[in-house]
Amino acid sequence: MAKRVFTQTFGVVGAIVEKDGKILLVREASESDAGKWNQPAGWIDVGENPITAAKREVLEETGYEFEPTHLLGIYSLVRKDAEPKLGALPHAIKLIFKGQITSDTPRALEDDVTETKWYTPQEIYAMDSKTLRDEDIKQEVKDYFSGQEIPLKTIFHTVQLKG
Secondary structure, eight states, X not given: OOOOOOSSOXXXXXXXXXXXXXXXXXXXXXXXXXXXXXXXXXXXXXXXXXXXXXXXXXXXXXXXXXXXXXXXXXXXXXXXXXXXXXTSOOEEEEEEEEEEEOOSSOOOOOTTEEEEEEEOHHHHHTOOTTTXXXXXXXXXXXXXHTTOOEEGGGOOOOOOOOO
């Protein structure tokens, strides 16, 4: 894995995964946010298509295969609470997807997640910063249930081979 740099903005993908009116969250195992609930999300690898990255992150963190159907939105999150721990101010530009789980049986989780759990929107809205990793997840859940969606064809991924 590439070294993570927090001295400039960075790209993250994530997903709002819904089933029967509940949202799937993952419990963080990372040192800085251990025990907090988060959406399945992570950094876009250098050169990686954001749609492919979203599929990969959901699989790694939930064990479920995921097929994005729409972009929910682009969210800018500045984590002032994490600045003292990291020695820099992390500022993620988050591309959040919505879509469908395409596998019934989850696979094993990656090491950065300890468990998954389905929550109602009301349970998520009631979470505070001691329980929920990122405050913007509440807005994303509201946007999801309001029907907000952007076609995937608005995302263009180009790998330039010649100068």
